[in-house]
Ligand SMILES: C=CC1=C(C)c2cc3[nH]c(cc4nc(cc5[nH]c(cc1n2)c(C)c5CCC(=O)O)C(CCC(=O)O)=C4C)c(C)c3C=C
């Protein structure tokens with residue numbers, strides 16, 4: 001194994017702590033040409049598709065990569081913003097705002113960056129860049145509140161793979177999930193309450209989570225349970241009885257059974273029941289993306305109305321709102337224990353760095 005050539009370790013530099021946010025990734029443009037390599041990388045991941053490669057790759061390179069890129073690109077085109085894909089824009093802004101929030105709070109070197117599991121910015125490249133900036137400690141936060149092997153597990157794999165190539169890897173900490181973190185539940189609850197204040201509370205609240213194949217649950221993936229725990233805590237916080245909300249799973253891919261009930265089936269059922277005002281929230285998505293803005297806000301609305309439903313109101317994700325940033329900070333900070341010196345003093349640190357640099361220079365000169 002060839003290890004990376006790294007910048008020489010600098011003894012005159014203060015060791016910095018880095019926080020790396022990781023999200024799924026998104027195509028570079030809403031075109032078939034840009035969606036194809038994104039889907040190829042995504043759907044080649046054995047954490048995402050667990051079918052043995054000799055069976056799966058002919059299907060992927062045959063039916064899927066010849067037809068899906070154009071269909072998905074047309075969907076991306078309906079949600080694409082001036083600055084690009086919403087997922088990319090929100091993730092970039094979250095990192096920027098967290099940098100300000102944590103930097104102000106700790107008054108010591110702390111660096112917040114982000115990377116994408118598929119596409120750019122690449123996880124290994126960002127870890128290498130952080131190392132080059134002198135980051136000797138790395139805390140990774142995959143931006144998925146509920147752990148699934150196919151999302152968080154895969155992001156962790158990519159981090160471990162990057163660490164394995166480093167000669168002098170940073171200290172590493174990983175946040176596995178925050179599905180029941182009080183700050184995350186509170187931020188979601190406030191998002192919903194703000195919507196209720198503006199639009200009056202609906203007759204029913206649908207909480208829709210991204211689905212995963214059903215067999216992963218029997219094989220021990222905690223995702224299904226974590227989604228239900230988030231839903232229960234959120235409903236308790238909002239004071240909703242079980243008759244006033246539903247939990248469902250969206251974005252089914254392929255023909256195998258996925259977690260049930262399917263969001264499309266629940267929307268049809270609620271439509272048939274003639275629900276007048278339906279509020280819909282996607283608590284598993286920190287940022288709005290194709291799966292919320294197109295599948296839920298556009299397609300889901302059409303499904304509900306077609307089956308006789310009344311008013312359909314999609315509640316946006318936490319995105320880069322102030323409540324979201326402080327909630328993410330509350331998830332992050334306890335994991336920094338022992339890394340940030342509570343008595344850290346910028347002036348003393350600068351003096352120490354200067355002294356170290358002088359000493360290194362003198363030693364160099366005397367050799
Ligand atoms: C909760 C997080 C997610 C899990 C778990 C997850 C599992 C999963 N996804 C697919 C297939 C696709 N997902 C796609 C888009 C997509 N998925 C998530 C999150 C999770 N996926 C997000 C945030 C997005 C949106 C990305 C964006 O650019 O906005 C897509 C691509 C779009 C399309 O062609 O439909 C696919 C494909 C599988 C198979 C899976 C678990 C096995």
Ligand SMILES: [Fe+2]
Nearest residue numbers: 024210251291
């Ligand atoms: Fe997905």
Ligand SMILES: [Fe+2]
Nearest residue numbers: 251290291295
């Ligand atoms: Fe989808």
